[in-house]
Amino acid sequence: MRYSFKNDYAEGAHPRILETLIQSNLIQQNGYGLDDYSESAAEIIKQKINNPNAKVFFVSGGTQANLIVISAFLRPHESVVSAATGHIFTNESGAIEATGHKVHAIESSNGKINSEDIQKILDVHQNKPHQVKQKMVYISNSTEVGTIYSKKELTDLYQFCQEKDLYLFVDGARLGHALTAETNDLTLEDFGKYTDAFYLGGTKNGALIGEAIIINNESLQEEFGFHLKQKGAMLAKGRLLGIQFQELMKDDLYFDLARHANQQAMKIKKAFQEIGCEFLCETFTNQIFPILNPDQIERLSINFDFYVWKKLSEEKSAVRLITSWATSNEMIEKFINEIKNLK
Template identity: 45%
Template sequence: MTYSFRDDYSEGCHPEILAALSDANLVQQDPYGDDEFSAAARELICARLGQTSAVHFVASGTMANLLIISSVLKPFEAVISVQGGHIAEHEAGAIERAGHKVIIAPGEHGKLRPEDIRNAVAENTMPPHMARPKLVYISNATETGLAYRKSELKALRVACDTLGLWLMMDGARLGAAMVSKASDLTWPDLAKLTDIFWIGGTKAGALLGEAIVFNKGELAEDFAFHIKQRGAMISKGRVLGLQFKTLFEKDLFDSGALHAHAQAKILSDAMIAAGYKLSCPTETNQLFPILPLALVEKLERDFAFHRWGAVGTDHMEIRLVTSWATDPDQVARFVSALG
């Protein structure tokens, strides 16, 4: 059986979360997210932010993005995304299906820059004949595994304020970004510099679940109706709340991300030591080495990973992803197979 480095959600959930779900299994709670566990999880999240924000729990990342974007935009408004952004390429046109144009900006290594935002707005300004840009979408960590710096997020905030745009952060891998040595962002920074962001639980050790955080109260108004209309309000909301309570109460969110980082660094260092190039620096739990095709085929006998794209005729860029559950022995086995 091959060992998978395809993603960071191949396992079920952290044993402590499973234990918490089991321990609370027969404890009666109010439905639809009005339970004690969800309330405690909201308090823990707001404590990290240093402010009171509206927090809603949903089951998946695509659901979070769709709900946020469709709720804050008017029918004629559009969202700006970097090329390769999750909403642009990996959500089956969910945003467009909801009636909103996704304006693609080039960016750099998966990051949006202020000039990308300014250019996107300038190229889409002909009211009422063109969809009006209103929301900027970024991911942290990015799809290329990079983490935003505080200065970068500040610059995006200034650009958005100048142009009258909302700033939204997809946090599917926010845990990996926040513990990255490359990032100086704090949780209060997220509260001050974004209008909306969400915290990924699925890739942080939860069975499933994401926490949507509104830092601008007016944007959260009536959001529960959007959740309900989109079929995203589950009667047993306790399942989501209890997982986030456990992730933050027991510090699993950070410790799991740190473990993933450590294993990714071992793999990244081994690639560099063996003389192989990376398409971008390894800052979180994703790495993108460029390997000879013959080596890729050899590694595929024992390991699963994504082929990211051909480089020339005899090399292949691959993606390796580590997680809170990555087995260090399997990492060592992969490193050994390189040589």
């Protein structure tokens, strides 16, 4: 079986999570997220973002989080702005559109968007009420191509959204990887201050399943539970999610796991650099996109699995390689040895 660099959720869960699930298995708890573990996890998260007024909700996956947040926050005639590479635009099977909301896509070479990009969309939607009304900006950090937002970029976006009466929502499926990247200057507390809502992804960072939605904008909090229930996201055994986030967050295991994934990816990146390889974009998270020729791709594919991300020409394609919290040094060394043979 080929070792997979296709994603960061090929493994199950960190052993600490499994151990705690077993140890707590016969302890009776309230359902629907009212268990001790979920309440404890929510309190830890609120402390870490330094926002005691935030509300925390746990759901099972990223697409579910995106769909529920966007459909809950927007009125029927309102729309959301996203990078063209954004998960809600490319990889969610039209989930947002299925709720009746248009997604406006912005082309971006590095997966990020800025206020100038958004303003162009606002400018061509002035014929109210005949056109949909933009009400939300959706970004992901890290992005679908592994890049990250700086503090200035995030604060500029938030200020712009405040001025234009737009919500700013951050997809944090890989937020741990963004915050532990060597070039990062944002903190978790910044996301509690400069967003209306965001989520912390567990699925791609050591949990079996689960994302923690954090709503900072108090005007959007009160009836969010109704949306969770209506969309089938309110688990009777909510403890399964609460336990996982309690373990991940209580002593920063979440960030240790993300940092490990980033470090493993950077080892691979360095090996490609040493053979003169170029990259689709510059990344410092657990996703890298080296540009290879067909022969190199075929040779690496013998023992390793990964996606061919984008065909650039007949002789060049960018591949996507993702490391995880569980990627071992042994596998990294084996992969690097094969990279060296490509030269």
